[in-house]
Amino acid sequence: MIVMKFGGSSVESAAAIERVARIVKARVERNPVVVVSAMGKTTNRLLALAGLAAEGKQSAALDEMEQLQAFHRKEASAILLAEDQENLDQLLETHFTELSHMVAEIAEVESFSPQMIDAVSAMGERLSSQIVALAFRYFGMAAAHVDSRQVIVTDTRHTHAAPLFHRTYERLQATVAPLAEKNVVVMGGFISSTVNGVTTTLGRGGSDYTASIVGAGIGAEEIQIWTDVDGMLTCDPRIVPGGHLIKTISFAEAAELAYFGAKVLHPATVLPAIDKNIPVLVLNSRRPEVSGTRIIKDPPHCRNAVKSIACKKNVTIVKIQSLRMLGAHGFLRRIFEVFDRFQTPVDMVTTSEVTVSLTIDNARHLNEISGELRRIAEVEVETNRAIVCAVGDNIRGTPGIGGRIFHALGGINVLMVSQGSSQLNFSFVIAEDDLVRAVDGLHQEFFSERDPEVFA
Ligand code: ASP
Ligand code: MG
Numbered sequence: 001m002i003v004m005k006f007g008g009s010s011v012e013s014a015a016a017i018e019r020v021a022r023i024v025k026a027r028v029e030r031n032p033v034v035v036v037s038a039m040g041k042t043t044n045r046l047l048a049l050a051g052l053a054a055e056g057k058q059s060a061a062l063d064e065m066e067q068l069q070a071f072h073r074k075e076a077s078a079i080l081l082a083e084d085q086e087n088l089d090q091l092l093e094t095h096f097t098e099l100s101h102m103v104a105e106i107a108e109v110e111s112f113s114p115q116m117i118d119a120v121s122a123m124g125e126r127l128s129s130q131i132v133a134l135a136f137r138y139f140g141m142a143a144a145h146v147d148s149r150q151v152i153v154t155d156t157r158h159t160h161a162a163p164l165f166h167r168t169y170e171r172l173q174a175t176v177a178p179l180a181e182k183n184v185v186v187m188g189g190f191i192s193s194t195v196n197g198v199t200t201t202l203g204r205g206g207s208d209y210t211a212s213i214v215g216a217g218i219g220a221e222e223i224q225i226w227t228d229v230d231g232m233l234t235c236d237p238r239i240v241p242g243g244h245l246i247k248t249i250s251f252a253e254a255a256e257l258a259y260f261g262a263k264v265l266h267p268a269t270v271l272p273a274i275d276k277n278i279p280v281l282v283l284n285s286r287r288p289e290v291s292g293t294r295i296i297k298d299p300p301h302c303r304n305a306v307k308s309i310a311c312k313k314n315v316t317i318v319k320i321q322s323l324r325m326l327g328a329h330g331f332l333r334r335i336f337e338v339f340d341r342f343q344t345p346v347d348m349v350t351t352s353e354v355t356v357s358l359t360i361d362n363a364r365h366l367n368e369i370s371g372e373l374r375r376i377a378e379v380e381v382e383t384n385r386a387i388v389c390a391v392g393d394n395i396r397g398t399p400g401i402g403g404r405i406f407h408a409l410g411g412i413n414v415l416m417v418s419q420g421s422s423q424l425n426f427s428f429v430i431a432e433d434d435l436v437r438a439v440d441g442l443h444q445e446f447f448s449e450r451d452p453e454v455f456a
Pocket of ligand 1: 007008124189190203206208
């Protein structure tokens with residue numbers, strides 16, 4: 001058995017679903033369980049229409065609902081057997097009637113609870129999964145639909161519910177695994193329910209998580225996440241083109257990279273699979289022939305020291321200096337408390353005896369933060385900075401990497417350096433204007449020769 005997950009853009013239209021069907025059909029002898037997101041931007045549209053209802057604009061909400069229904073009808077009806085057209089009508093009728101009741105309820109109380117948000121947003125995957133199951137029949141597969149809410153059991157934290165793994169795995173084993181022996185099982189991602197059967201969701205983008213949970217639950221041999229990129233690359237294509245595809249990467253390396261826009265998936269979402277030693281593949285549904293990136297717990301040794309160079313623009317450095325820090329304790333706590341109060345994540349930190357430099361990415365509360373900090377220290381702010389980060393398991397324990405990095409930078413001024421915490425990344429901060437030159441130099445230094453086992 002394998003799990004194949006397709007995101008919203010992979011099922012956004014009749015043509016996209018046809019591509020999915022072809023990809024799945026080519027792998028049908030591996031007993032695929034298919035997990036799909038809502039079609040295109042459906043989740044956003046559902047939440048927007050619920051928002052309209054909550055503002056008392058019920059007729060605008062109903063208009064938007066009509067359009068959403070028409071969109072589903074148009075795309076789905078093009079890829080259905082004649083005998084299933086009626087099933088589609090019924091499907092749309094039931095779901096949109098249910099949705100209109102929710103809209104009416106929201107409009108009446110002029111607000112919507114987290115429980116209602118889940119009920120509304122779950123409609124996207126409830127519809128897409130049934131439509132894809134019907135379409136698979138049209139494309140000649142024996143497809144069986146499973147309502148994820150019957151098998152993925154969660155706690156009651158609506159809009160970001162946590163799975164109850166034991167129960168969920170039990171149900172997956174009892175229902176999905178046997179069904180997958182003779183059918184292509186299709187399930188909606190993202191949606192789940194409490195022990196009492198109340199609809200919950202796993203949080204935005206939660207379909208990857210569903211795929212990983214299902215894979216772990218049924219003991220799949222592999223989990224495939226089908227996206228619209230070829231996989232993870234040796235450098236960010238938006239900064240420097242010509243990066244190479246990374247064929248295998250460790251979970252820890254993928255997690256380090258995820259922070260930097262190289263985010264083809266959120267690492268936390270693949271943890272259930274990695275825990276069970278199930279490989280997670282990232283593949284491109286527009287170019288299924290590309291081998292993609294395989295994320296595993298312990299990949300084979302790589303001859304290259306670095307696996308990828310990631311970077312992030314729009315970084316702000318906050319430099320905090322105070323003689324009171326000398327020999328004092330509790331000073332760092334006071335600094336971080338300020339960032340905590342303004343809900344601003346701190347990314348990189350370096351300290352000397354009397355200064356702390358740190359970077360933030362979200363500068364929304366920068367003025368308030370510096371104002372608070374100035375009561376206890378001198379504060380300097382530098383904007384338009386970039387973090388560059390070399391990632392690779394081998395950075396740990398290979399002498400001379402720092403030397404090679406600084407040499408490759410060819411005189412670019414480095415403002416902060418951090419290495420050691422995870423040992424598989426070496427990060428530094430430079431001016432944004434130097435970014436392209438820096439990434440290009442590093443890429444040449446570390447990837448002119450490549451281990452053919454690891455890079456395509
Ligand atoms: N449809 C959900 C969302 O848009 C889940 C997903 O696509 O993964 O967040
Ligand atoms: Mg998505």
